[in-house]
Amino acid sequence: MFQNIYAILALGIFCQLSTSTLAVQNITISFFAADLNGCDDLSKCDAFVELLCVTSLSDGRDCGKTKYIQDDNYPVWPEEFTFSNTTGEVLRRWQIKVLDDDVAFNDVIATVVLPFEEFVKATETQRNHKIDLGGRGSLYVTRVNSS
Secondary structure, eight states: OHHHHHHHHHHHHHHHHHHHHSOEEEEEEEEEEESOOSSOSSSOOOEEEEEEEEESSOSOEEEEEOOOBTTOSSOBOOOOEEEEEETTOOOEEEEEEEEEOOSSOOEEEEEEEEETHHHHSOOGGGOEEEEEOTTSOEEEEEEEEEO
């Protein structure tokens, strides 16, 4: 009987330690771009964003995609993406592709990598992360809110 009580107490202590060391925080992001160029000869970019999540457990899984915005080199995508951060997870980053929507196939404007940890540590004044797209414009990743 005492063995069962000790096992229950030990399990309770373990669960308490586990939940206290694994702080969970939600991070919500959105995207906008500036000065996109080199997409189409006769029109502006028809840009959209694809988002992959890369962790120590996964080389990348689809985490979301914006709708494309037609003929706009300064798109502001309305979609917001929310992610949970577990501090016990080792490596986590986003792989972000900015693409130009075309009839035959989509052209990659740029692919960038952004560490998730930068958003966990960001202060209110660090809400926007500007990423150069290799001379093809800039992508801004905005931290919308946190909980």
